[in-house]
Amino acid sequence: MNETGTDFIRKTVEEDLASGKYSDGPVTRFPPEPNGYLHIGHAKSICLNFGIAAEYGGKCNLRFDDTNPGRESAEYVRSILRDVKWLGFDPGERVYFASDYFDDLYRFAVRLIKEGKAYVCGLSPDQIRETRGTLTRPGVESPDRNRPAEESLALFEKMKNGEFEEGRYVLRAKIDMASPNLCLRDPAIYRIRKAMHHRTGEKWCIFPMYDFAHPLSDAIEGITHSLCTLEFANNRPLYDWFVSNLTDEPRPKQIEFARLNMSYTVLSKRKLSRLVEEGRVEGWDDPRMPTIAGMRRRGIPPEAIRKFCDMIGIAKKDSLVDVALLEHVIRETLNRTAQRRMAVLRPLKMVIENYPENRSEELTAINNPEDPSAGTRNVPFSRVLYIEKDDFMENPPKKFFRLAPGREVRLRYAYIIKCQSVVKDDATGEITEIRCTYDPATRGGNAPDGRKIKATIHWVSASHAVRSEVRLYDRLFLKENPGAETQDGDFTDSINPNSLEKLSPCYLEPSLRHAAPGERFQFERLGYFCVDLKDSTSQNPVFNRTVTLRDSWAKISARSRRGA
RNA sequence: UGGGGCGUCGUCAAGCGGUAAAGACACAGGAUUUUGAUUCCUGCAUUCGGAGGUUCGAAUCCUCCCGCCCCAGCCA
Numbered sequence: 055m056n057e058t059g060t061d062f063i064r065k066t067v068e069e070d071l072a073s074g075k076y077s078d079g080p081v082t083r084f085p086p087e088p089n090g091y092l093h094i095g096h097a098k099s100i101c102l103n104f105g106i107a108a109e110y111g112g113k114c115n116l117r118f119d120d121t122n123p124g125r126e127s128a129e130y131v132r133s134i135l136r137d138v139k140w141l142g143f144d145p146g147e148r149v150y151f152a153s154d155y156f157d158d159l160y161r162f163a164v165r166l167i168k169e170g171k172a173y174v175c176g177l178s179p180d181q182i183r184e185t186r187g188t189l190t191r192p193g194v195e196s197p198d199r200n201r202p203a204e205e206s207l208a209l210f211e212k213m214k215n216g217e218f219e220e221g222r223y224v225l226r227a228k229i230d231m232a233s234p235n236l237c238l239r240d241p242a243i244y245r246i247r248k249a250m251h252h253r254t255g256e257k258w259c260i261f262p263m264y265d266f267a268h269p270l271s272d273a274i275e276g277i278t279h280s281l282c283t284l285e286f287a288n289n290r291p292l293y294d295w296f297v298s299n300l301t302d303e304p305r306p307k308q309i310e311f312a313r314l315n316m317s318y319t320v321l322s323k324r325k326l327s328r329l330v331e332e333g334r335v336e337g338w339d340d341p342r343m344p345t346i347a348g349m350r351r352r353g354i355p356p357e358a359i360r361k362f363c364d365m366i367g368i369a370k371k372d373s374l375v376d377v378a379l380l381e382h383v384i385r386e387t388l389n390r391t392a393q394r395r396m397a398v399l400r401p402l403k404m405v406i407e408n409y410p411e412n413r414s415e416e417l418t419a420i421n422n423p424e425d426p427s428a429g430t431r432n433v434p435f436s437r438v439l440y441i442e443k444d445d446f447m448e449n450p451p452k453k454f455f456r457l458a459p460g461r462e463v464r465l466r467y468a469y470i471i472k473c474q475s476v477v478k479d480d481a482t483g484e485i486t487e488i489r490c491t492y493d494p495a496t497r498g499g500n501a502p503d504g505r506k507i508k509a510t511i512h513w514v515s516a517s518h519a520v521r522s523e524v525r526l527y528d529r530l531f532l533k534e535n536p537g538a539e540t541q542d543g544d545f546t547d548s549i550n551p552n553s554l555e556k557l558s559p560c561y562l563e564p565s566l567r568h569a570a571p572g573e574r575f576q577f578e579r580l581g582y583f584c585v586d587l588k589d590s591t592s593q594n595p596v597f598n599r600t601v602t603l604r605d606s607w608a609k610i611s612a613r614s615r616r617g618a
Numbered sequence: 619u620g621g622g623g624c625g626u627c628g629u630c631a632a633g634c635g636g637u638a639a640a641g642a643c644a645c646a647g648g649a650u651u652u653u654g655a656u657u658c659c660u661g662c663a664u665u666c667g668g669a670g671g672u673u674c675g676a677a678u679c680c681u682c683c684c685g686c687c688c689c690a691g692c693c694a
């Protein structure tokens with residue numbers, strides 16, 4: 055069920071079920087056009103449709119709305135299928151294509167013509183536009199509007215047989231050229247398209263329009279509740295027109311809800327494809343993309359996406375969901391499930407002066423404090439280590455309580471150490487190494503004398519470390535709503551130039567050597583990371599940062615930097 | 619300025635005529651902590667786009683106004 059209560063769509067479904075209208079439970083459908091990759095906005099719809107079917111003992115179909123050859127392809131069909139399953143929903147045998155219904159749809163069209171409810175129109179696309187009227191002026195009727203049915207039938211047949219070039223004729227529903235709803239001003243329902251269709255090949259050269267194919271496909275499949283986004287509300291009267299003129303009860307019912315918008319990203323296929331085409335990202339599955347494929351590669355668990363969709367709710371209000379909410383559910387699920395490891399991303403060499411040169415020892419580390427069943431592992435310790443550059447400051451500000459000259463700090467699961475001196479590059483003055491001593495009595499990190507150690511930092515033994523590349527991802531856009539003021543023109547203006555930072559070499563604890571692609575970890579004190587699905591090899595492991603840990607120190611230091 | 623849809627905390631979002639307007643995220647404090655993480659407390663809309671009205675009683679009903687979104691593809 056839903057986090058926030060029962061949304062208005064579920065309520066409608068419940069009422070319809072209670073009224074006995076649909077005896078076999080609700081049948082919903084997720085109807086993507088295979089012309090792009092699925093994104094998190096689609097995930098909202100997938101969760102809604104499959105969720106309702108599951109909750110009320112119904113069914114959910116996956117139907118490809120493939121009525122426009124030329125911009126659709128089998129590659130997209132494959133990616134969509136994969137993404138839906140990865141998200142955790144299995145349509146099983148219920149995978150359909152609008153193109154499966156082309157014969158039925160054709161028959162429906164013929165029936166409309168015979169009944170005087172459709173006609174073949176010879177107006178050019180330009181003429182159709184000109185005669186459609188405007189928002190405030192009615193349209194004018196086509197000279198072909200009263201063409202005898204026999205004549206339309208013959209022309210439609212010829213259209214089907216490929217006897218006309220594209221654009222020469224179109225089949226139109228005869229409704230009302232004066233309707234205040236432009237959708238009803240004799241909309242085109244079939245057009246000539248001489249393109250190779252990814253499934254029907256060259257069998258057809260006329261293709262039904264969405265407004266015609268969609269409601270009828272719903273009816274053919276016995277859909278009870280046809281859920282779509284708000285921008286289709288204008289099309290609903292047309293949806294009802296086709297369904298009531300051509301099909302019997304019980305008829306499918308269209309219900310609209312608000313599409314998902316999320317801060318600091320864009321969620322329209324058009325804009326996402328532009329990012330890909332213009333090379334702003336490395337592909338549809340770039341980990342910065344809000345696509346399912348991108349999020350998968352980023353390391354976001356499908357469970358988190360489902361939880362997110364559950365939390366944002368379903369309503370009719372246009373909204374902009376804070377991406378922080380997504381980040382929150384990602385952290386929440388990963389905190390529970392991801393094993394902890396130590397990794398140093400920006401290495402600073404540390405030498406333990408009183409630790410023997412050739413010695414090393416194994417220390418025990420907890421895999422997941424949130425899950426005792428995850429057990430423990432051993433981590434090697436030796437004289438030369440790497441620690442994070444950020445964990446040392448030569449002249450620390452007041453609130454910094456990590457390592458600094460003369461200060462003590464605990465190395466996680468290892469020893470309490472003290473900074474004795476700093477080695478710098480003579481030429482640049484840059485700190486190249488810090489020299490410390492350790493307290494042998496503190497093995498494991500406990501102080502037998504009970505002295506309080508304010509900070510614990512992570513580390514990796516230099517001689518045992520696995521070298522790796524780590525990719526740090528940040529939001530793709532600097533503006534909360536990149537599409538807002540710029541119509542479409544240049545949402546790319548607000549692209550974040552620093553959305554990707556590749557770090558190398560990074561040093562990982564040796565247990566990470568055999569991590570499998572897709573495997574997710576928490577690098578302690580840094581964030582959640584996963585092995586890249588594409589570029590990682592055992593020779594050159596690559597990790598992607600999914601999301602950082604919450605970092606109150608970052609807030610404190612940023613605040614004091616501003617204040618000072 | 620035709621038609622359709624929508625306006626409840628910074629962001630989502632419950633609420634559907636009956637006492638003090640859920641919850642989550644964000645934010646701000648505090649406690650515990652070998653991750654400045656997690657966890658745990660605490661605070662955070664005298665008010666529901668505005669104005670009138672109906673009612674003993676309204677965010678919930680009525681009227682008017684204001685604002686935002688969608689529609690003039692042979693796209694979906």
